Amino acid sequence: DIQLTQSPSFLSASVGDRVTITCRASQGIRNYLAWYQQQPGKAPKLLIYAASSLQSGVPSRFGGSGSGTEFSLTISSLQPEDSATYYCQQLNDYPLTFGGGTKVEIK
């Protein structure tokens, strides 16, 4: 199975900060990577698909980049409503796997 390693597992930042979460795949997955945001008690929400495509309705402060084994999710200007846990997911090969998650806290 393809393993995804997210870092950091936790980050605390201030409103307006630029934050970046990275996701490293144990083998190449081309651009078959998605990013999700999950609020407590809710289903995940798709933010980015195909590594860099912004899902409809998602604010433009969210951006994704990368290919192969190294990927990143960037929030250009952190907002209070961005407090959540973020997950990457690889869709290149079965089984589809997730990273361990990054909890983002607003200072």
Place this chain on the structure above:
Amino acid sequence: EVQLGESGGGLVQPGRSLRLSCAASGFAFDEYGLLWVRQAPGKGLEGVAVMSWNSGSAGYADYVKGRFIVSRDNAKRFLYLQLDSLRGDDTAVYFCAKDISQSSAYFYGTDVWGQGTTGIVSS
């Protein structure tokens, strides 16, 4: 409105079975790949099973292979997950989800999720 709704969760003893169902509405069900994802209490997301839009391929996480079976009924617009030989570490909220890509050999991301159904495995 595009919707997915899971049912079938509950409390079950170790070694027993559950059958989860996911009802779909508001989109061309037979044109999209579908997934089951679970989340144990306080833990992260785990991909459980996936089925392509045309039922041509299915994939399972290693920890459920041989115990869980995914299927779909396009006529009834349902996705199913048969869970056999359940263990305590199968306790989780089980979500069904729809892929964003239409009639594709590949999955690109899950844009619609159900609210989840909880399965608790305990004696």
